[in-house]
Amino acid sequence: MRRVAIIGIGQTKFGEHWEKSLRQLSTEAGAKALEDAGLSGRDIQALYIGNMSAGMFIGQEHLGALAADQAGLNPIPATRIEAACASGAVAFRNACFAIMSGQYDIVMVAGAEKMTDIKGTDAIATLAGAGDQEWESSIGLTFTGLYALIARAHMERYGTTREQLAMVSVTNHKNGALNPLAQFPYEISVEDVLNSPMIADPLTLLDCSPITDGAAAIIVASEDVAKKFENPVWLLGTGQASDALALHDRRDITEMFATKAAAKQAYEQAGLKPEDIDLAEVHDCFSINEIIAIEDLGFCKKGEGGKFVEDGKIARDGEKPINTTGGLKSIGHPVGATGIRQIVDIVRQLRGEAGPLQVNGAKIGLALNIGGSGATAIVNIFGIEPR
Amino acid sequence: MRRVAIIGIGQTKFGEHWEKSLRQLSTEAGAKALEDAGLSGRDIQALYIGNMSAGMFIGQEHLGALAADQAGLNPIPATRIEAACASGAVAFRNACFAIMSGQYDIVMVAGAEKMTDIKGTDAIATLAGAGDQEWESSIGLTFTGLYALIARAHMERYGTTREQLAMVSVTNHKNGALNPLAQFPYEISVEDVLNSPMIADPLTLLDCSPITDGAAAIIVASEDVAKKFENPVWLLGTGQASDALALHDRRDITEMFATKAAAKQAYEQAGLKPEDIDLAEVHDCFSINEIIAIEDLGFCKKGEGGKFVEDGKIARDGEKPINTTGGLKSIGHPVGATGIRQIVDIVRQLRGEAGPLQVNGAKIGLALNIGGSGATAIVNIFGIEPR
Numbered sequence: 001m002r003r004v005a006i007i008g009i010g011q012t013k014f015g016e017h018w019e020k021s022l023r024q025l026s027t028e029a030g031a032k033a034l035e036d037a038g039l040s041g042r043d044i045q046a047l048y049i050g051n052m053s054a055g056m057f058i059g060q061e062h063l064g065a066l067a068a069d070q071a072g073l074n075p076i077p078a079t080r081i082e083a084a085c086a087s088g089a090v091a092f093r094n095a096c097f098a099i100m101s102g103q104y105d106i107v108m109v110a111g112a113e114k115m116t117d118i119k120g121t122d123a124i125a126t127l128a129g130a131g132d133q134e135w136e137s138s139i140g141l142t143f144t145g146l147y148a149l150i151a152r153a154h155m156e157r158y159g160t161t162r163e164q165l166a167m168v169s170v171t172n173h174k175n176g177a178l179n180p181l182a183q184f185p186y187e188i189s190v191e192d193v194l195n196s197p198m199i200a201d202p203l204t205l206l207d208c209s210p211i212t213d214g215a216a217a218i219i220v221a222s223e224d225v226a227k228k229f230e231n232p233v234w235l236l237g238t239g240q241a242s243d244a245l246a247l248h249d250r251r252d253i254t255e256m257f258a259t260k261a262a263a264k265q266a267y268e269q270a271g272l273k274p275e276d277i278d279l280a281e282v283h284d285c286f287s288i289n290e291i292i293a294i295e296d297l298g299f300c301k302k303g304e305g306g307k308f309v310e311d312g313k314i315a316r317d318g319e320k321p322i323n324t325t326g327g328l329k330s331i332g333h334p335v336g337a338t339g340i341r342q343i344v345d346i347v348r349q350l351r352g353e354a355g356p357l358q359v360n361g362a363k364i365g366l367a368l369n370i371g372g373s374g375a376t377a378i379v380n381i382f383g384i385e386p387r
Numbered sequence: 388m389r390r391v392a393i394i395g396i397g398q399t400k401f402g403e404h405w406e407k408s409l410r411q412l413s414t415e416a417g418a419k420a421l422e423d424a425g426l427s428g429r430d431i432q433a434l435y436i437g438n439m440s441a442g443m444f445i446g447q448e449h450l451g452a453l454a455a456d457q458a459g460l461n462p463i464p465a466t467r468i469e470a471a472c473a474s475g476a477v478a479f480r481n482a483c484f485a486i487m488s489g490q491y492d493i494v495m496v497a498g499a500e501k502m503t504d505i506k507g508t509d510a511i512a513t514l515a516g517a518g519d520q521e522w523e524s525s526i527g528l529t530f531t532g533l534y535a536l537i538a539r540a541h542m543e544r545y546g547t548t549r550e551q552l553a554m555v556s557v558t559n560h561k562n563g564a565l566n567p568l569a570q571f572p573y574e575i576s577v578e579d580v581l582n583s584p585m586i587a588d589p590l591t592l593l594d595c596s597p598i599t600d601g602a603a604a605i606i607v608a609s610e611d612v613a614k615k616f617e618n619p620v621w622l623l624g625t626g627q628a629s630d631a632l633a634l635h636d637r638r639d640i641t642e643m644f645a646t647k648a649a650a651k652q653a654y655e656q657a658g659l660k661p662e663d664i665d666l667a668e669v670h671d672c673f674s675i676n677e678i679i680a681i682e683d684l685g686f687c688k689k690g691e692g693g694k695f696v697e698d699g700k701i702a703r704d705g706e707k708p709i710n711t712t713g714g715l716k717s718i719g720h721p722v723g724a725t726g727i728r729q730i731v732d733i734v735r736q737l738r739g740e741a742g743p744l745q746v747n748g749a750k751i752g753l754a755l756n757i758g759g760s761g762a763t764a765i766v767n768i769f770g771i772e773p774r
Contacts, residue, residue: 097487
């Protein structure tokens with residue numbers, strides 16, 4: 001298997017971009033990644049883009065061609081990958097496969113979503129397309145509803161508390177407050193979370209990641225090319241798995257089998273264990289999901305994720321720093337972009353370029369990107385030395 | 388580069404499937420491919436699915452997880468690829484890359500679309516998402532309109548006649564009349580085409596491929612695995628390219644630069660020339676597109692595609708048999724499925740299993756799948772012997 005590494009990263013500010021379209025956001029992120037790598041568009045041999053729902057959000061499909069066109073990259077092959085909120089990381093994985101196959105040496109991977117151009121209620125209906133249309137969204141079950149069911153089950157089974165859920169958001173906002181690209185760069189308190197409007201019991205507004213416009217991009221290169229760059233960040237292991245789309249078809253809704261399966265593959269490929277991970281980006285679309293992710297990735301025993309958060313172990317200076325740049329909650333969650341943004345932030349940390357958010361001595365980082373309520377999970381592990 | 392081959396094929400009947408959903412169609416096609424290969428679902432290591440617009444057609448994204456779930460294939464990785472009407476072939480290409488990378492040995496690739504669950508006018512609006520939303524669809528330019536502009540330019544530049552356009556549909560229906568899986572399995576005449584309702588001058592109803600439900604699936608394997616099967620059909624070369632999304636940004640609308648670029652890559656990779664191709668599946672979403680494809684693939688000189696058709700050279704027993712099983716026009720065009728259906732039909736021909744549609748002695752087949760009005764083109768060349 002050919003090794004691959006990341007040699008360039010870029011990200012737009014996440015937020016409500018009323019003055020920018022999807023194509024502008026993706027090109028802005030891509031241009032930043034080129035600048036970061038010291039490359040020009042002519043060096044890019046293929047483009048991948050992760051996007052969940054531009055068809056419903058802005059009436060535009062054919063996102064690969066759109067992104068290549070806007071960036072002036074024709075006639076390179078341009079491919080859009082969709083895996084709901086995991087679109088970004090799955091696009092990255094397939095770009096890596098294309099390089100490993102020997103077809104390309106330098107590939108741009110973008111993730112982008114423009115979510116604010118339609119009404120909020122329509123955005124919620126669009127996002128419901130990540131669940132099971134016939135069994136869930138058609139009866140009005142939204143994603144907050146799905147994760148509220150998961151949260152309630154976890155609380156009843158393991159004694160996870162309402163406050164522990166809130167502490168996930170509080171910790172992520174504490175980090176995001178120092179992230180200039182975050183949509184909501186300020187701190188919040190446990191009381192703020194508990195007193196925010198109820199969305200779906202037990203989840204309140206501040207347990208939920210927001211609706212966001214934004215894009216992120218990375219440049220992936222083959223081993224021979226990457227070695228010529230200053231600080232390549234290497235892919236050490238990758239795993240992707242699927243599970244039942246509808247919650248009622250899962251064996252257990254307090255854990256995510258796809259995450260466990262994907263993590264197993266990625267750890268095995270990297271020859272690493274949970275204790276070897278210096279920091280992780282996990283998919284906190286709702287606070288409960290970060291707690292379950294911490295457990296499913298093996299950072300603590302099953303059922304102890306809430307306590308792990310409460311004990312401060314996920315803090316930047318804690319035992320296992322998680323979402324050190326703000327997570328989906330504070331940075332924002334432009335769904336197709338998130339998987340790439342997570343990788344951008346892992347690369348920043350491993351390069352030692354995370355500024356006030358830097359985790360000292362970080363050498364191995366893990367990113368977990370989840371689609372829907374867990375029907376797709378993808379785990380990628382990165383390091384500053386190839387293996 | 389690891390070689391890959393196709394070891395199983397399956398296709399549903401194409402048509403209006405009021406009684407079947409997208410997930411049922413994709414599973415039916417996949418089950419047929421497994422049966423054809425003599426494999427069970429347990430043998431499949433990853434799933435790819437090409438689909439253009441399930442979000443807008445049926446309110447369902449996250450198609451990879453959906454297809455794996457419905458087929459009982461969890462927890463294998465499942466990935467949806469979208470490139471408008473080229474989604475199927477781009478999904479195939481990426482499945483091949485994944486195998487070539489060494490990650491998998493046996494991968495299922497499906498293509499599926501359920502287009503009849505929404506109103507016809509909404510289907511047309513959805514399909515417009517393959518064009519440039521800001522510059523084309525937002526002002527009401529439909530795909531028939533786009534291809535009518537292309538047809539008119541081709542007629543003016545090269546003297547292509549209205550009758551030659553009609554003869555594309557006539558030839559394809561003559562083949563499709565013998566295809567039990569076709570949506571419209573009957574013959575039509577030039578007069579039928581000319582007298583059918585005008586959609587966008589000069590294109591009438593019978594110049595246009597229909598709105599269709601359907602799915603197709605293939606099983607792709609690595610060289611070591613494929614050699615254990617009876618009639619593997621080998622991928623000899625693959626090319627994919629992009630062009631400007633909007634027609635007005637193209638240098639010339641009488642040819643498709645993406646097709647020419649993709650064909651160049653595929654021919655070079657295969658070490659073959661246009662004259663080596665025994666038969667081809669090309670993307671006749673509108674009659675004019677088949678004429679342009681014949682030219683851009685190098686089967687005749689630029690501008691002589693109309694005469695090539697008029698002279699009967701594309702007939703099953705002609706100099707260069709094209710769309711020997713009915714093309715998009717007669718078989719139907721469930722947009723995400725078409726690229727896979729084309730490959731299924733090439734495999735049938737190369738195996739010698741095409742029955743009354745068989746092209747005698749066919750050893751090398753080419754499939755051209757186009758997205759939108761030509762912003763994505765993908766060419767794959769197949770043979771009965773590996774190279």
